[in-house]
Amino acid sequence: MSFDFSALYRALPSLLMGATVTLRITSLSIALGLCIGIVAGLCRVWPSSVLRALSGVYIEIIRGTPLLVQIFLVYFGLPALGINLDPFLAGVIAMGINSGAYVGEIVRGGIESIARGQMEAALSLGMTWRQAMYYVILPQAFVRILPPLGNEFIALLKDSSLVSTIAIAELTRTGQIIITRTFKSFEIWSGVALFYFLMTYAISRIVRFSEKRLWYSE
């Protein structure tokens, strides 16, 4: 058995390209997921029961179905309704909507973890529910949300390998293509794994750093 890591060396520029596509699609999905998730999470605790129910349904459906199926539904299913999206956009939309559900639960959990007395104290001072949320609850919840949010970002980055199935030349897809040419499975997949690890490690360092910056003792 012999390994030829020079094949990996030659593949590095292509893998790097693939990694940048992975990063782009993941960061756009994170941005979209954050927007959806913050709204969904707030709706989960909103005084209006209609909003609570709606966001509950969204979260349950998304969490209860596979991301791969959601990606296929957006990319292969929507054209039946006359909506044709290019693969990259379809990937971002599917992953963003998916991540939004998880972020929503994280946001709800963070808000609910803040003691009820904080809301009561704020209301007692004459603040409205929204003011209390904005000035008192959310700043405290944000600190607690960061670590699970970091986990979600890392999970999303890894799950982005699923969009390789709709012909987006991200990291995993790039690896596959190189292997069909070189037949160096072990070397190339090792390289792909290493690239994923470097990116997730970077995210976890960034999250750790922000946690430290934001920490106040309770």
Added chain:
Amino acid sequence: MSEWIVEVRNLNKYFGRHHVLKDINLRVRFGEVVSIIGASGSGKSTLLRCLNGLEPIQSGEIFIDGVCITRSGVNLSKVRQSIGMIFQSFNLFPHMTALENITLAPRRVKKIPQAEAERIALELLRKVGLEEKAYSYPAQLSGGQKQRVAIARSLAMNPKVMMFDEPTSALDPETVKDVLDVMKELAQEGMTMIVVTHEMGFAREVSHRIVHLDDGRIIEEGSPEEVLYRPKHPRTKEFLSKVINI
């Protein structure tokens, strides 16, 4: 304007099927200090929480400064601006300094400019003896200091009535006195106060009237001398014999 800052008529409150407040009638005059005493679970804290709308009630009416707060559609936030509320567990905002805790509501609710709000806050911190803690976070303060900051925070809204929900029950014994001293000073300045308390010495010394709540019902009401020394109701006698050492 009526002579009553707080008026409660036939208030009934249930937690599920549990009847916690039974036909409560209570009136508090401007400038009056009323202490509410009673055993744990008698409904004292719940009554106080009803008075500023933190707990919904099932029947009856509550008027604060002439405004019925139990009618639907009432602007509770507006009413609460004139009611200071002090909690057993302080509920200071941990992510803000003492100064920020005090200036938050005046700035965001009353739209008072920051410099002016901070000037008032520092004055109030001086009043409660904590001027040097203006830039400390709650975690850096003792229980008694936290409660005094909480009092300053409420006073910053310039309330017409201050409500205290067992303000010293969560404190180390040595810090209780500082808090009670601040409360006494407030009472002497003529602040209307409703105090749920186990501090019988404080109730006797400061309040104009003591109300004894037993199993959700007001069973005895009168001057400290009447209630503490010549209680009429046997349950009051029994309660006092257990708690009193005055």
